[in-house]
Amino acid sequence: xxxxxxxxxxxxxxxxxxxxxKPAQRVSGVEVVAVAARNRSRAxxxxxxxxxxxxxxxxxxxxxxSQIDAIYNPLPNGLHGxxxxxxxxxxxxxxxxxxxxxxxxxxxxVAARAAxxxxxxxxxxxxxxxxxxxxxxxxxxxxxxxxxxxRIETQMCIPLPKRSxxxxxxxxxxxxxxxxxxxxxxQARTLAGAEPEVVTAEAKCIRxxxxxxxxxxxxxxxxxxxxxxxALWSGKILNLSSKVIGEYGELRAINLTAPQxxxxxxxxxHDPITGNSSRRKEKITGExxxxxxxxxxxxxxxxxxxxxxxxxxxxxxxxxxDGVYRxxxxxxxxxxxxx
Numbered sequence: 445x446x447x448x449x450x451x452x453x454x455x456x457x458x459x460x461x462x463x464x465x466k467p468a469q470r471v472s473g474v475e476v477v478a479v480a481a482r483n484r485s486r487a488x489x490x491x492x493x494x495x496x497x498x499x500x501x502x503x504x505x506x507x508x509x510s511q512i513d514a515i516y517n518p519l520p521n522g523l524h525g526x527x528x529x530x531x532x533x534x535x536x537x538x539x540x541x542x543x544x545x546x547x548x549x550x551x552x553x554v555a556a557r558a559a560x561x562x563x564x565x566x567x568x569x570x571x572x573x574x575x576x577x578x579x580x581x582x583x584x585x586x587x588x589x590x591x592x593x594x595r596i597e598t599q600m601c602i603p604l605p606k607r608s609x610x611x612x613x614x615x616x617x618x619x620x621x622x623x624x625x626x627x628x629x630x631q632a633r634t635l636a637g638a639e640p641e642v643v644t645a646e647a648k649c650i651r652x653x654x655x656x657x658x659x660x661x662x663x664x665x666x667x668x669x670x671x672x673x674x675a676l677w678s679g680k681i682l683n684l685s686s687k688v689i690g691e692y693g694e695l696r697a698i699n700l701t702a703p704q705x706x707x708x709x710x711x712x713x714h715d716p717i718t719g720n721s722s723r724r725k726e727k728i729t730g731e732x733x734x735x736x737x738x739x740x741x742x743x744x745x746x747x748x749x750x751x752x753x754x755x756x757x758x759x760x761x762x763x764x765x766d767g768v769y770r771x772x773x774x775x776x777x778x779x780x781x782x783x
Contacts, residue, residue: 451515454518523782672768
């Protein structure tokens with residue numbers, strides 16, 4: 445009988461139940477066996493609520509636990525890089541929430557550590573990348589139905605008016621671009637299948653250095669142009685859209701990020717041979733993105749299955765994030781101080 449992949453959670457984060465604990469209950473061969481938090485009583489309450497057997501007094505103690513095979517890291521952004529490296533150094537597989545690190549330089553350090561430990565799986569949790577929805581979108585682009593792609597636009601704007609939220613904390617590498625913006629950038633890169641350069645960017649800040657809204661113009665080497673827009677607080681209450689414009693038509697995908705909640709795929713195209721135009725909508729069904737992601741993580745650990753969001757991809761995404769911040773007149777984030 446194949447031994448289960450035993451996963452420990454760093455922090456009693458709000459995202460952990462949806463992103464890991466519930467999918468693990470439905471993915472054969474995965475167990476969530478331990479949790480650690482800065483406050484032990486909070487970790488104990490979390491463990492009791494979710495049926496987790498072991499509570500550790502510190503993140504390092506959890507990482508050092510020989511009964512744990514892999515680490516799930518949903519800590520605040522500024523702590524991702526440090527604890528990802530610590531987990532890799534301890535011989536643990538890593539599933540890290542995004543962004544992978546506080547900035548591109550730190551992401552490169554994590555990637556180098558991962559490369560030196562080639563037997564370990566290190567995956568950034570861009571969970572949407574493992575869902576059939578994005579697979580279908582990429583199929584349509586690759587089919588040539590839209591012709592040569594000329595422009596890509598991605599937007600991820602959500603409402604987060606609570607000023608005290610940690611996503612607005614500069615010491616935890618916060619900001620709209622680091623939170624929802626990392627998705628918008630990743631989706632633009634994925635749809636293009638290549639790396640862009642940042643042309644211009646602008647941001648509105650909730651306090652010095654912390655963006656609540658950011659927009660950037662992008663350009664690719666083949667002449668493709670694009671834009672990303674992200675917000676935690678703006679005039680757009682909710683906008684989760686991606687648009688791909690080609691010489692023969694356009695594709696619009698609503699909610700690539702969490703299509704299990706709702707999604708809508710619309711394609712308008714003109715056939716250059718027949719002269720006929722068409723418009724259709726497609727509905728993509730399936731499990732939650734996190735279920736697909738955990739299946740992929742397990743397959744990568746057990747059978748060397750493909751990792752669509754490896755450290756090299758994380759570094760490329762962070763380079764664009766840093767570039768947008770600089771173009772907008774802001775500084776890239778710094779890692780949090782680990783005490």
